Amino acid sequence: MNHNGLRIVDLLWHQATIQSDHIALNIDGQTRTYAQISARVQSLMGFLSARFDKGDRVGLWFHNCHSWVETFLALNALAMVSVPINTRLTGVELNVIFNAAQLKGLVTTDLYRGRHYGDEACTVLQTSGMRLQVLWADDALAPDRWNNKALNPNSAESALQTPSGVFCIQYTSGTTSIPKGVMLTNLAYVQTANYVARCQRLTPSSRFISAGPFFHCSGSMHALTVCLLAGCTLYSMSVWDPQRFLDDVHRYQCDVSHMVYFRDVLALGHPHAGQLLQSMQITHDLGTPDYLMRVVNELGIAGVSNIYGMTETSGQLTMWFPDDPLHLRVSGNGRVQAGNQVRIADPQTSIEVAHGETGEIQMRGSTISEGYFLNEQAQQQSRTPDGWFRSGDLGRMGEKGQLIYVARLKEIIRVGGENLAPAEVEQALRDICGTPTVCVLGIPDARLDEVVVAVVSQPTQQDWNNNVQQLRQRLADFKVPRAIYLTDQLPMTATNRVQRATLKAWIEKGRLQQVV
Numbered sequence: 001m002n003h004n005g006l007r008i009v010d011l012l013w014h015q016a017t018i019q020s021d022h023i024a025l026n027i028d029g030q031t032r033t034y035a036q037i038s039a040r041v042q043s044l045m046g047f048l049s050a051r052f053d054k055g056d057r058v059g060l061w062f063h064n065c066h067s068w069v070e071t072f073l074a075l076n077a078l079a080m081v082s083v084p085i086n087t088r089l090t091g092v093e094l095n096v097i098f099n100a101a102q103l104k105g106l107v108t109t110d111l112y113r114g115r116h117y118g119d120e121a122c123t124v125l126q127t128s129g130m131r132l133q134v135l136w137a138d139d140a141l142a143p144d145r146w147n148n149k150a151l152n153p154n155s156a157e158s159a160l161q162t163p164s165g166v167f168c169i170q171y172t173s174g175t176t177s178i179p180k181g182v183m184l185t186n187l188a189y190v191q192t193a194n195y196v197a198r199c200q201r202l203t204p205s206s207r208f209i210s211a212g213p214f215f216h217c218s219g220s221m222h223a224l225t226v227c228l229l230a231g232c233t234l235y236s237m238s239v240w241d242p243q244r245f246l247d248d249v250h251r252y253q254c255d256v257s258h259m260v261y262f263r264d265v266l267a268l269g270h271p272h273a274g275q276l277l278q279s280m281q282i283t284h285d286l287g288t289p290d291y292l293m294r295v296v297n298e299l300g301i302a303g304v305s306n307i308y309g310m311t312e313t314s315g316q317l318t319m320w321f322p323d324d325p326l327h328l329r330v331s332g333n334g335r336v337q338a339g340n341q342v343r344i345a346d347p348q349t350s351i352e353v354a355h356g357e358t359g360e361i362q363m364r365g366s367t368i369s370e371g372y373f374l375n376e377q378a379q380q381q382s383r384t385p386d387g388w389f390r391s392g393d394l395g396r397m398g399e400k401g402q403l404i405y406v407a408r409l410k411e412i413i414r415v416g417g418e419n420l421a422p423a424e425v426e427q428a429l430r431d432i433c434g435t436p437t438v439c440v441l442g443i444p445d446a447r448l449d450e451v452v453v454a455v456v457s458q459p460t461q462q463d464w465n466n467n468v469q470q471l472r473q474r475l476a477d478f479k480v481p482r483a484i485y486l487t488d489q490l491p492m493t494a495t496n497r498v499q500r501a502t503l504k505a506w507i508e509k510g511r512l513q514q515v516v
Helices: 008-018 034-049 066-077 091-101 117-128 186-199 217-230 242-252 262-268 289-299 326-331 376-381 422-433 464-474 500-508
Strands: 023-027 030-033 057-060 081-084 105-108 132-136 148-151 166-171 181-185 207-210 233-236 256-258 282-284 303-305 308-310 315-319 340-345 359-365 389-397 403-408 413-415 418-420 438-445 449-457 483-487
Touching (some): 057 091, 091 166, 091 181, 166 186, 181 186, 207 217, 217 233, 242 262, 464 483
Parallel strands (some): 449 483
Antiparallel strands (some): 166 181, 308 315
């Protein structure tokens, strides 16, 4: 056991001892027990220890599968450092992270969704000139039979050391900036997992389903680590599919869910969705009260709640209990977990504002990342002079001590001296246009600083004169979009956030159809 105490892999060892034959993981219908995962992890430890040393950084660039989980846990057991990498990234973007993290190794796959990840990685990284071991993970093969290749074997290895205590470097999927490597610890992950398991009432008999990709903190902490701690079964999928989600919940009678894109489920329009989800008791999503009440009323999941967290907080910072009043659970984002503090401060001065007023959400505590790997500038920008982490989000505190998220600071639109949060306009457009997929942006304007525009996907109501008239009846004039554009699909990050910078670029280049 390392100096930080309990490691994530220790949760696996514990469960394999007390309930060895219990199903730990079901991915696309393929299952493994705690004992089977334990045996695979031990085999992988021998395979990896022959190639890497303690503290080495090893990238994981492949999809949700058993080998991803087992590699992650084996690296944890060997005190090596996992660097999960988004499968949506191109080879060029992979190279950016490779250089930023100075990886010693990369575990990838042969083929996923039409892309040959291993070959693509070798083609791009061979030109770096740096030594690297590439391994091809395969669920069907013993680790010692995995294909592997040494790139630039005669080159010098990076001598850079990972800071003590860091077990994972998670590169954020930013919507507007170059990803930053968030340094995470076992302590922060296990503490947060304990908080989540308690809030979601998890026990070994729970059937937990998650669409979260393992390469994201939400998948590796809230899905994987939480289920290891609770000793329950995790149902996952290699590709998000709302119909597959409905079918799996019904087939396995799943009762708790996480990182499910309920907008996709609602948009599916399945006539028996509520019946297929009858076993579902506890879930969460991000959105307005009106949207979350659709999850309650149309899908029948009364235990839905809003949450708040990010990679820098090791996942969920605030949550609700399922028996908290529904109106609180859908209007606010929960209470902060023990060991952390939240304050609402003026974003310019970092002076705390009066209770109930809106300001920047700032936090400090035991699950907050200590910083960004090899990025001192980002580290300094993310901290106030008195040591609080700056979230870049606007929020306020409610009467019951709950955090209420408002919007990203960068998303606030300033129209002629008036500030507005896009969420209010987006909800109005969803209601009027009959689509769950809307994004509201601020576009530079010489006279007003910014004006509001909207991008809508697949609206059912396309009488735009009538739509705008309804908007004017519902919203102040400065909030009504000056232009509305159509797109088949919004560009999204891995965490289901709209890539606003990409949308703005599409508008500037005239790639979208303007209907207003």
